[in-house]
Amino acid sequence: MGHIFLKQTPFLPAQIRWFRRALALAFGVALGQAFAADIPKPSAIAPESRGTFRGRPTVKAVRIDQAPDIDGHLVDEPWHLAKPAGEFLQKEPKENVPHSQRTEFRVLFDDDALYIGVWCFDTESDRLVALNMERDGHMYFEDVVMITLDTFLDRRNGYQFSVNTNGARGDATISNNTSVSPEWDGAWMAKSRRHVWGWSTEIAIPFKTISFDETTSTWGFNIYRNIGRFNESALWANSRASIRGYHVSECGDLTGLHGLRQGLGLDITPYATGKYRREYDAKDSDLLGDFGFDVRYRLTPSLSALASVNTDFAETEIDRRQVNLTRYPLFFQEKRQFFLEDSGIFGFGGGESSRRRSRDSSDTLLMPFFSRRIGLSSKGQIAPIHFAGKLTGRIKDYNIGLLDAVIEGDGRPRNAFVGRVSRNLFEQSSVGFLTTVGDPNSDEMNSVTGVDFQYRNSNFLDGRTFEANLFALGSYSEDVGGLEPAWGASTKLYDRNIDLSASAMDIGDDFNPAMGFVRRRGTRRYMVEADFTTYHDNISWLRNTRHGYEAELYTDLGNDVVNTKQSLDLVSLFLESQDYISLKVSHLTDRPTEDFEISDGSMIPAGDYEWWDVRLLAYLGMNRLLFLRPMYRIGGFYDGTRQQIELETRYIPWPKLRLSVDYSLNLIDWEQFENSTINVISGTLQYSFTPDLVLSNLLQYDDISNSMGVNSRLQWEYKPGAKMFFVVNQGYVDEMTGFVIKDLELVTKIGMLYRF
Numbered sequence: 001m002g003h004i005f006l007k008q009t010p011f012l013p014a015q016i017r018w019f020r021r022a023l024a025l026a027f028g029v030a031l032g033q034a035f036a037a038d039i040p041k042p043s044a045i046a047p048e049s050r051g052t053f054r055g056r057p058t059v060k061a062v063r064i065d066q067a068p069d070i071d072g073h074l075v076d077e078p079w080h081l082a083k084p085a086g087e088f089l090q091k092e093p094k095e096n097v098p099h100s101q102r103t104e105f106r107v108l109f110d111d112d113a114l115y116i117g118v119w120c121f122d123t124e125s126d127r128l129v130a131l132n133m134e135r136d137g138h139m140y141f142e143d144v145v146m147i148t149l150d151t152f153l154d155r156r157n158g159y160q161f162s163v164n165t166n167g168a169r170g171d172a173t174i175s176n177n178t179s180v181s182p183e184w185d186g187a188w189m190a191k192s193r194r195h196v197w198g199w200s201t202e203i204a205i206p207f208k209t210i211s212f213d214e215t216t217s218t219w220g221f222n223i224y225r226n227i228g229r230f231n232e233s234a235l236w237a238n239s240r241a242s243i244r245g246y247h248v249s250e251c252g253d254l255t256g257l258h259g260l261r262q263g264l265g266l267d268i269t270p271y272a273t274g275k276y277r278r279e280y281d282a283k284d285s286d287l288l289g290d291f292g293f294d295v296r297y298r299l300t301p302s303l304s305a306l307a308s309v310n311t312d313f314a315e316t317e318i319d320r321r322q323v324n325l326t327r328y329p330l331f332f333q334e335k336r337q338f339f340l341e342d343s344g345i346f347g348f349g350g351g352e353s354s355r356r357r358s359r360d361s362s363d364t365l366l367m368p369f370f371s372r373r374i375g376l377s378s379k380g381q382i383a384p385i386h387f388a389g390k391l392t393g394r395i396k397d398y399n400i401g402l403l404d405a406v407i408e409g410d411g412r413p414r415n416a417f418v419g420r421v422s423r424n425l426f427e428q429s430s431v432g433f434l435t436t437v438g439d440p441n442s443d444e445m446n447s448v449t450g451v452d453f454q455y456r457n458s459n460f461l462d463g464r465t466f467e468a469n470l471f472a473l474g475s476y477s478e479d480v481g482g483l484e485p486a487w488g489a490s491t492k493l494y495d496r497n498i499d500l501s502a503s504a505m506d507i508g509d510d511f512n513p514a515m516g517f518v519r520r521r522g523t524r525r526y527m528v529e530a531d532f533t534t535y536h537d538n539i540s541w542l543r544n545t546r547h548g549y550e551a552e553l554y555t556d557l558g559n560d561v562v563n564t565k566q567s568l569d570l571v572s573l574f575l576e577s578q579d580y581i582s583l584k585v586s587h588l589t590d591r592p593t594e595d596f597e598i599s600d601g602s603m604i605p606a607g608d609y610e611w612w613d614v615r616l617l618a619y620l621g622m623n624r625l626l627f628l629r630p631m632y633r634i635g636g637f638y639d640g641t642r643q644q645i646e647l648e649t650r651y652i653p654w655p656k657l658r659l660s661v662d663y664s665l666n667l668i669d670w671e672q673f674e675n676s677t678i679n680v681i682s683g684t685l686q687y688s689f690t691p692d693l694v695l696s697n698l699l700q701y702d703d704i705s706n707s708m709g710v711n712s713r714l715q716w717e718y719k720p721g722a723k724m725f726f727v728v729n730q731g732y733v734d735e736m737t738g739f740v741i742k743d744l745e746l747v748t749k750i751g752m753l754y755r756f
Contacts, residue, residue, distance in 0.1 A: 057237055059085040059221065060256040061107040067115065068108070070204045072167065072191035074117045082106035084119075088225060088234035091241050093535065093543050095496065099234040101198070103225050107254060111261060113206045118145050120225060122198035129228025129623050130165040131652050133688030134696075135717070136182050139164050141578060141623040143228040145201055148174070150220025150248045151212035152302060156428060157394070158220060158248045159186070159210055163201045166655050167192040168691045174246045175344025176399075177428055177456060178467075183340035186210065187721030187753065206720075207262050208755050211393070213301045217258050220251030228623050231578045241496035242458075242465050249428050249458055264756040265298030269721075271751040273312055278744045294338070303393030303400065308338055311375070311385040312749070318711045318729070321700050323666065323678055325637075327596035327604075328519050331364040332372065339371035342392040345401040346371075346420045348434045349452045350469025350490060365525065366486065366507060368448050368473055369418050370517040373440050374405050383440065384408040397424040399432070407440050416440045416515055428456040434473075439514035445478040446514035450486075464495040477512045484508040486518075499531040499548075509557065523562065526553045531569070546572040563590040580619040587612050590638070600676050600704050602668070604638050611636025625652045640670040658686040679703045692717040706734040707742075721753040 068076035084104040108115040150158040162170035172182040224245040237252035270293040278285040292310030388405040401420040422432025439446040450473035460466035474483035490503035509522035531548035548569035572582040613635025629648035650660040668676040727747040732739040
């Protein structure tokens with residue numbers, strides 16, 4: 001399957017015009033119907049309405065004088081003061097039927113905290129699935145309980161708290177029912193216990209940890225429970241397959257919260273660090289010490305100011321190595337908690353402006369604000385941040401996010417500013433404004449300004465969810481002059497059985513968001529995607545099958561086709577064992593106008609290319625101690641053929657120990673050059689002494705750089721919200737005599753938390 005010079009373009013200009021008109025017509029009709037169906041007030045949803053099932057159930061919190069011991073046993077006297085609530089309904093694999101195992105919960109509060117006790121009854125308690133011990137681990141396929149709180153009862157924003165049978169905790173903030181920020185680490189407690197009748201969990205959430213309106217006695221509230229061995233999930237309120245635990249709009253009501261007090265609303269987090277660095281080739285070493293602090297103050301119950309002086313990110317996880325087989329830049333996720341906290345409020349243009357639904361981040365096309373640009377160059381080099389400040393929160397119907405940072409520059413500090421304001425519309429929609437000013441990597445002036453409209457209706461056409469997003473942006477760069485535009489539109493409709501989406505995006509030749517990320521300039525992208533899922537209740541071993549089609553078309557600004565991709569999901573099987581198998585066929589074309597180089601140094605000539613590939617993928621044992629994700633892809637690749645083999649494994653011999661290995665091999669058989677072999681391997685060994693004391697080790701190697709990196713981290717949350725870190729980074733190079741150490745870094749960091 002060598003390259004073929006195309007005799008005709010797969011999409012002719014006339015077809016491009018038809019495709020654009022069809023997108024516009026579909027978008028307009030769907031949006032018009034959605035507006036007509038929009039419900040102005042959440043309370044107007046009747047419990048008996050089709051698609052909402054039970055509607056909004058209510059549970060009352062009981063005030064207590066003495067707090068229960070947070071040990072997971074749930075035998076303290078205060079728990080007998082509250083009436084049990086429950087009656088969970090399935091969302092998967094069936095809808096609107098009782099959960100196969102009974103669940104009860106009670107809610108208490110005192111002057112200091114909210115307490116939630118959950119009794120998870122299970123007739124086969126010896127088969128509970130508990131795989132994670134670390135903070136914010138992926139617990140989707142385990143026995144887990146997740147609490148959602150809407151503390152302002154705005155049906156849009158809130159908090160999420162997850163606990164499994166090991167007592168491992170996960171938490172996140174939720175913005176506008178769509179954006180979840182799991183990097184937020186609140187100061188709270190949870191303990192779980194196993195029993196002969198099932199398991200229980202006991203949760204304490206201090207009022208100083210969350211924001212809320214002291215004058216409001218009712219919060220939005222929901223509980224999700226998953227039974228790991230069946231992957232059978234259920235919700236207390238509004239249980240539909242299309243509803244996720246972070247859909248705050250579907251919460252029930254938690255009443256009786258009278259007399260709550262948040263205190264002064266002041267958190268001070270000082271820290272101190274010590275660093276030792278050694279470069280062996282240069283025979284140079286440094287011993288450094290530093291300190292700094294973060295201050296958070298709640299100006300109002302819903303508006304917080306955060307200042308960070310001498311900001312340090314020594315504890316941040318390192319990036320995973322990626323192989324770039326394209327002519328476009330790679331995208332690396334933000335991992336620094338200061339920027340990730342409350343990041344959802346800076347979200348712009350809906351998910352389509354940042355990335356499409358994908359496990360792989362390589363399809364990220366445009367983010368007008370990408371916080372990773374602050375304090376990190378495009379090559380990943382660190383620029384010290386002397387000061388950073390944020391103002392985030394909400395004032396009535398307005399959502400506000402302001403961020404300013406002072407960064408070390410070439411001889412003088414540089415300033416980077418971003419502002420985001422949006423106004424809530426209807427029940428779940430918004431219109432907003434974004435601006436960025438400054439270039440963290442240059443003294444030249446750069447700014448970006450844009451507006452967006454995000455529409456969402458989770459009760460559209462008998463309980464389906466409809467989303468539509470529009471945005472327009474303009475960038476100004478001192479070296480270019482004038483405004484350079486970018487715009488996009490997307491729409492999505494989904495429920496238990498269908499998932500339909502379409503989008504269009506246009507990015508100008510010189511569009512340059514210095515504080516953002518743009519993967520391709522001077523391009524237009526059109527995309528349609530349709531997935532259809534069928535459930536098979538009459539087949540004991542098969543839960544559902546999915547079939548889908550995706551078409552993606554890129555042109556230049558003159559509408560000449562640059563590249564296309566069409567993928568046909570022939571079949572995806574989700575088995576009752578929770579294993580997943582997928583077979584996909586793709587057809588790709590590309591027309592690079594210039595020669596370009598890929599990761600291993602191979603040079604791909606300009607020309608017209610067309611090829612097919614086939615991918616077989618499986619997820620095996622997602623709820624078991626041994627997990628395997630094998631993937632095999634074979635097909636063309638420009639003027640050669642390519643085989644790609646990946647294997648991701650994870651083994652948990654007992655809950656405290658986790659071993660994992662990821663391996664990727666690319667074999668490219670070129671027609672005109674020497675064949676390419678690219679290997680990337682990483683391994684992780686993690687030991688959790690407790691859910692709050694975790695030792696992790698990451699080893700990475702690739703044969704492009706012939707280098708190996710080792711990152712070791714010991715993290716201890718010695719009391720809620722206060723952490724200590726010990727980090728060791730080592731770099732090795734593969735030489736003729738074997739691996740030789742090139743650099744070493746030792747970092748110790750201790751942080752404290754004072755709350756008033």
